[in-house]
Amino acid sequence: MRGEKRRSLPNSAGIDRASGFLALFGEEWYRETLPIGEETQVLAARRLKRSGAPAARSGAAFNGLAAQIAHGRMCLARGRAAEALSSFERAAVAGLNDANALGAAGDAAGVQACLGGALEALEAVTALRPKDAEAHNHRGIALARLGRFEEAVASLDRAIALAPDAAQPYYNRGLALANLRRLPEALESYERAIALNPGHATALNNRGSLLHDLGRFPEAIASYDAALAARPQFLTARLNRGITLLLTGQFEAVWKVDEQDEMREASGERAWTCDTVREGQRIFIRHEQGFGDTIQFCRYGPLLEARGAEVTMSVQAPLISLMRRLSPSIEVLDPDAPAPAFDLTCTLMSLPFVFGTRLETIPARPSYLSADPQRLSRFEALLGPKRRPRVALAWSGAARSATDYKRSIAFAQLTPLLREDVDWFGLQTDMRPADAAAFQDSGRARFLGDSLRDFEDTAAATALMDLVICVDTSLAHLAGALGKPVWILMPFVPDWRWLLGRSDSPWYPSARLFRQPALNDWTSVISEVGAALGEWRDGR
Secondary structure (H helix, E strand, O other): OOOOOOEOOOOOOOOOOOOHHHHHHOOOOOOOOEOHHHHHHHHHHHHHHHHOOOOOOOHHHOOHHHHHHHHHHHHHHOOOHHHHHHHHHHHHHHHHHHHHHHHHOOOHHHHHHHHHHHHHHHHHHHHHOOOOHHHHHHHHHHHHHOOOHHHHHHHHHHHHHHOOOOHHHHHHHHHHHHHOOOHHHHHHHHHHHHHHOOOOHHHHHHHHHHHHHOOOHHHHHHHHHHHHHHOOOOHHHHHHHHHHHHHOOOHHHHOOHHHHHHHHHOOOOOOOOHHHOOOOOEEEEEOOOOHHHHHHHOOHHHHHHHOOOEEEEEOOHHHHHHHOOOOOOOEEEOOOOOOOOOOEEEEHHHHHHHOOOOHHHOOOOOOOOOOOHHHHHHHHHHHOOOOOOEEEEEOOOOOOOOOHHHHOOOHHHHHHHHHOOOEEEEOOOOOOHHHHHHHHHHOOEEEOHHHOOOHHHHHHHHHOOOEEEEEOOHHHHHHHHHOOOEEEEEOOOOOHHHOOOOOOOOOOOOEEEEEOOOOOOHHHHHHHHHHHHHHHHHOO
16 A cells, blocks of 8 residues: 555555545555565575575666576576576565565556566576475466466465465465456455464455455455454555445444544544634645546535635546536646645545535535536537437446446447437447447447547536436446436445445435346346336336
């Protein structure tokens, strides 16, 4: 997590997103990995201590990996197996450590080079010492960090066979299996790691996140509690616990002042509430995370104004123009602009805490954003005369999102809906290749993505629709904020804001939610939407 370097396997949930209170509302699910030194130093301490070589090297020196490996190959060719083994082990340790350092610096190419070098060295180590469980474990780590998860599981299985009482290979295997979405197997691996090491806080945290993904929420909270008992300052476990509590509607448990003080301590901020706001105070609100988050939580800006505050907001560049119509007296800044002078500050997503929001007090106006009149005129001309009801579709979000695997749908799965006699429009900016072919083959929808330059355009196009049907992307939030009827297709375990077991949203009065009855069951969702669409069309 930010401010605390991590190493070990990557994960499908975005290892580095959590940061203080900011991540509490995040779209992504946080899994934890080991600190850099904790596991790499096993090799370093046991095998390199005699040489005095450092266990971690500067990221700028990653090219030295090739030299270490070449030296090992040369020693091997000359029959100096022990020296060769030492060189390969040095390269493995340095490669894994340097990959972390370069990853923190955003050097993706450097990370790949280091991991590739580490893997090459570990291949040599396991060839020289095939019964070395630690080497197979580290080989699994390198393979997984290179995205080769099936191979990683095989290497970790070998480590487990050689050292069945070691917790760490089970833990790493759980991470690799989670990336493959083999959740029950991943859970079993975490359970075994915890049985071998009951105080393994990261395994307890990750078990909690898998239980959450499987819809076993009380067990997930209990697992986070155990992680926090093992490591009381474990911020990631506290954040994950908060997300599960929010999803299950337990807002008050998350908004506790002492809890938020602890969350914000990492960012140097102290919690404040709306009751502390005084007339004329300058409040600076900073955006974080996704476009949808900004659209959802900007609603609190006018509420601060109503208490006499002078509000300034920093938002993502594509949202600036749209946000300037939230309130004429709220100043909206580019995210790269210097921070203004302020008396109080927090992130947009901290504002539910600031207002002590409970389910029954969510500020849910029918609409709080509006489309630009000039953009409306442009899209009215673009769409042409209206002959039938207009229905917009958005079936996928950003592919880079860690939750894309569960929220996006292949366009082909929506084709049963296209039989309905309405005018269909694709209202998303990107089209994946497979979806483009299915979209074209359908012959029933018109793609507007090429005409959408920013959120002002998307707002104008949305305002001209009679209905929006979409997955959980920023369009869902935009349509809700505009007060347009929006049907949102939900995965089995949705993001926390959509709660559980209800077809409405307390955040957006115009929204209707269609939920998967079981993990990955989009077929049932599409069938339910199709039936509702027929009723909607007949009722017009």
